[in-house]
Amino acid sequence: xxxxxxxxxxxxxxxxxxxxxxxxxxxxxxxxxxxxxxxxxxxxxxxxxxxxxxxxxxxxxxxxxxxxxxxxxxxxxxxxxxxxxxxxxxxxxxxxxxxxxxxxxxxxxxxxxxxxxxxxxxxxxxxxxxxxxxxxxxxxxxxxxxxxxxxxxxxxxxxxxxxxxxxxxxxxxxxxxxxxxxxxxxxxxxxxxxxxxxxxxx
Numbered sequence: 001x002x003x004x005x006x007x008x009x010x011x012x013x014x015x016x017x018x019x020x021x022x023x024x025x026x027x028x029x030x031x032x033x034x035x036x037x038x039x040x041x042x043x044x045x046x047x048x049x050x051x052x053x054x055x056x057x058x059x060x061x062x063x064x065x066x067x068x069x070x071x072x073x074x075x076x077x078x079x080x081x082x083x084x085x086x087x088x089x090x091x092x093x094x095x096x097x098x099x100x101x102x103x104x105x106x107x108x109x110x111x112x113x114x115x116x117x118x119x120x121x122x123x124x125x126x127x128x129x130x131x132x133x134x135x136x137x138x139x140x141x142x143x144x145x146x147x148x149x150x151x152x153x154x155x156x157x158x159x160x161x162x163x164x165x166x167x168x169x170x171x172x173x174x175x176x177x178x179x180x181x182x183x184x185x186x187x188x189x190x191x192x193x194x195x196x197x198x199x200x201x202x
Contacts, residue, residue: 011072011076012075012076012079015076015079015080016079019054019079019080019083022046022050022087023050023087023090026043026046026047030043040094040098040099041099043094043098044091044094044095044098044099047087047088047090047091047094048087048088048091048120048165048168049165049175050087051084051085051087051088051090051091051161052084052161052162052165052179053179054080054081054083054084054087055081055084055088055127055154055157055158055161056158056179056182056183056186057080057084058077058080058081058084058154059154059155059158059183059186060182060186061073061074061076061077061080062074062077063186063189063190066193078134081130081131081134081154082131082134084127085127085128085130085131088123088124088127089124092120092121092124095107115167116163116164116167116168119160119163119164119167120160120161120164120168122160123157123160123161123164126153126154126156126157126160127154127157129150130150130151130153130154130157133147133150133151155187155190158183158186158187159183161179162176162179162180162183165179166180
């Protein structure tokens with residue numbers, strides 16, 4: 001067993017457990033009646049916050065691996081991406097079930113009339129094919145080149161998530177600005193690296 005394999009076997013369960021902690025914390029708060037005057041909205045905000053955080057973490061994996069040389073962290077990119085989709089799915093499910101009670105007419109009206117919900121739903125639809133094609137079997141079916149090309153739309157999902165969050169917040173914009181800054185830094189890193197690796201560079 002290689003050193004990298006040993007490290008992965010130790011760290012992977014810890015990362016998985018850490019990704020579950022926000023959900024466990026939400027369940028504990030709900031069971032304790034500690035979600036405030038509007039528990040449905042509080043739960044939705046919590047789930048949405050962690051969806052975008054997991055998404056940004058998944059986008060940060062490659063830069064971290066390239067900058068630090070710790071290739072082992074690449075093993076957690078898919079896990080983080082799937083957790084981002086899981087939290088986004090719970091975010092949408094909470095809205096559809098607990099907030100709207102499956103009232104599809106009102107849900108559709110919200111999507112059409114409220115721009116931040118429109119952006120949020122479009123972002124979720126972008127994440128859907130990424131989650132569905134995250135398995136090794138789908139990578140083989142699509143081929144590595146086509147799979148990588150498809151999964152580049154995760155950056156569009158990141159932009160959509162930041163826009164959705166910014167439009168939704170009405171008062172304190174510190175968190176949306178922080179998330180936007182992190183996303184900008186990740187996109188800038190990718191752009192600069194692509195330019196520096198171009199055959200025409202230098």
